[in-house]
Amino acid sequence: MKNKVLVINPGSTSTKLALYLLDGAKAWQEEIIHTEKELAAYPTIFAQLEMRLKLVLEVLAAKGDSVEDLVTVVGRGGLLPPVAAGAYTVNEAMLAVLEHRPVNHHASNLGAALAFHIAKMAAVKAYIYDPVTVDEMIDLVRITGLKEISRHGQGHNLNMRAAALRLCREHNLVYAKRNIIVAHLGGGITLSLHSQGRIIDMVSDDEGAFSPERAGALPTFKLLRLVDDRKLDYSRAMKLLQRNGGLKSHLNTTDAKAVEAKAEAGDQEAKLVYEAMALSVARSIAKLAVVVNGAVDDIVLTGGLAYSKLFTGLVRQRVEFIAPVHILPGENEMQALFAGVMRVLSGEEQAREFQLK
Numbered sequence: 001m002k003n004k005v006l007v008i009n010p011g012s013t014s015t016k017l018a019l020y021l022l023d024g025a026k027a028w029q030e031e032i033i034h035t036e037k038e039l040a041a042y043p044t045i046f047a048q049l050e051m052r053l054k055l056v057l058e059v060l061a062a063k064g065d066s067v068e069d070l071v072t073v074v075g076r077g078g079l080l081p082p083v084a085a086g087a088y089t090v091n092e093a094m095l096a097v098l099e100h101r102p103v104n105h106h107a108s109n110l111g112a113a114l115a116f117h118i119a120k121m122a123a124v125k126a127y128i129y130d131p132v133t134v135d136e137m138i139d140l141v142r143i144t145g146l147k148e149i150s151r152h153g154q155g156h157n158l159n160m161r162a163a164a165l166r167l168c169r170e171h172n173l174v175y176a177k178r179n180i181i182v183a184h185l186g187g188g189i190t191l192s193l194h195s196q197g198r199i200i201d202m203v204s205d206d207e208g209a210f211s212p213e214r215a216g217a218l219p220t221f222k223l224l225r226l227v228d229d230r231k232l233d234y235s236r237a238m239k240l241l242q243r244n245g246g247l248k249s250h251l252n253t254t255d256a257k258a259v260e261a262k263a264e265a266g267d268q269e270a271k272l273v274y275e276a277m278a279l280s281v282a283r284s285i286a287k288l289a290v291v292v293n294g295a296v297d298d299i300v301l302t303g304g305l306a307y308s309k310l311f312t313g314l315v316r317q318r319v320e321f322i323a324p325v326h327i328l329p330g331e332n333e334m335q336a337l338f339a340g341v342m343r344v345l346s347g348e349e350q351a352r353e354f355q356l357k
Contacts, residue, residue: 002071006118007337008056009076010110013039015052017059018334022071024342029334030059045106046099049113056114067122074341075111076333077131079103080354082152085134085161085199087344087351090116090126094354103133127351129340130158134199141201141291153202155190156303162336163302163328164194178297181288181323183281183315185305186331187254188214188242191281193288201291206241208284210277212254212305215245217280247273256305264310278314285319296323303331 004027009016013036018029032055034048042048060067079102080094088094090112098109112128119126135153142150160182168175176197183191189211191203203209210216218241227237248254250273251262262270289296299319301312306329316325343349 002069002122002124004065004069004071005338005341006060006070006073006115007075007334008073008111008114008118009333009337010052010107010114012107015056015114016334017056018338019060019063019065020338022342022345024338027065028063030063032056032059045109046113048107049110049117052110053114053117056118067118070119070122070124072124072127072341072345073115073119073122074127074129074337075113075115076108076337077128077133077158078109078111079106080131080133081356082133082135083131083354084136084352085130085157087127087129087340087349088131088354089351090119090128091354093356094128097354097356108132125351127341127344129337130161132157134161136199137202138200151207152204153192153199154204155192155202156184156186156188156331157192157199158333158336158340159302159331160184160190160192160300161194161199162332162339163300165339166328167298167300167326173298179292179295180298180300181285181296182300182302183209183285184331185211185281185301185303185311187212187304189216189281189284189303189305191284191288193291195292201288203284203287208287209280210246212247212256213243213245215241215249246277256308256311260308260310274311275314278311279318281315282318285315286322289322294322299323299325300328301325302328304329306330 003022005020007018013034015032019027021027078098080097095113095116098112102109115126133154134157137153144151164180164182165175180194188205189209190205192199193201205214207217247259251259251270259270259274263274285299301315305311306327312327344351
């Protein structure tokens with residue numbers, strides 16, 4: 001009997017799996033760890049597909065489940081060209097783009113392929129939901145001070161949109177009638193403005209708050225001087241900004257809990273940097289608020305850092321004059337993927353067909 005949904009979320013060093021029943025109960029969740037040595041044998045990310053597929057099927061069998069039980073399979077959306085929010089049926093065109101012409105190479109690009117192959121065995125459809133490259137930004141906010149550079153939407157869309165929808169569901173609100181700012185607080189920090197059911201603006205991790213490991217927005221002239229002085233090529237500059245910025249740069253750690261503990265113990269540098277990170281989040285929230293002339297109905301703080309009462313409190317005190325602040329901690333990617341595909345199965349939402357423009 002087809003009464004289960006398999007959720008697949010491939011990451012750089014792991015493949016997360018969860019099996020849900022149609023009533024929403026989670027039957028189990030498992031994480032397959034891929035060692036650096038194991039992955040070194042594969043020249044490209046897509047070369048890992050057969051290996052990861054075999055391991056997923058082995059986990060299903062070990063749990064006593066079969067592909068025959070699946071009503072659908074949903075995978076994490078990879079780095080497709082800009083797309084609208086929501087569900088997409090996995091098709092050959094999507095797989096070709098993710099393998100040969102993705103926006104960037106990342107293990108999440110395997111999510112659609114893994115879902116597709118397992119769904120094919122089960123004779124059902126496969127889906128992805130709210131990939132990183134969701135981009136519904138209005139033209140007005142894309143313009144920058146250089147004609148050659150325009151802004152684009154890229155962030156933690158899956159968790160942010162899920163948090164906005166959860167807020168509306170729990171408070172009996174209509175998502176399509178609200179203006180909601182969502183901040184995803186994690187190793188990287190991104191924000192999105194949901195207006196009348198559409199993500200009309202975003203603050204990506206290179207233009208807003210700094211985070212445990214990312215530098216965020218920086219004074220452009222000083223950044224250019226630093227890159228020139230250190231003779232950094234593009235790859236090394238990106239590593240500096242994405243992996244060695246934020247808390248890592250100031251305090252030599254990406255562990256926000258450790259920084260918070262130091263701050264509460266009286267370490268003045270840790271206290272100053274931690275508060276500055278919270279302020280940078282608040283600034284990004286205010287930046288999005290002006291896009292709708294301040295008419296913000298709700299602010300949501302989500303992601304792993306949202307578990308911190310101290311950090312969310314530091315953000316809240318600076319932005320609650322804009323709108324009520326709601327704390328919905330955690331990344332919740334597996335649940336968000338399941339909830340998204342269930343809206344498709346229930347008829348609440350219609351899946352889009354991916355087409356390369």
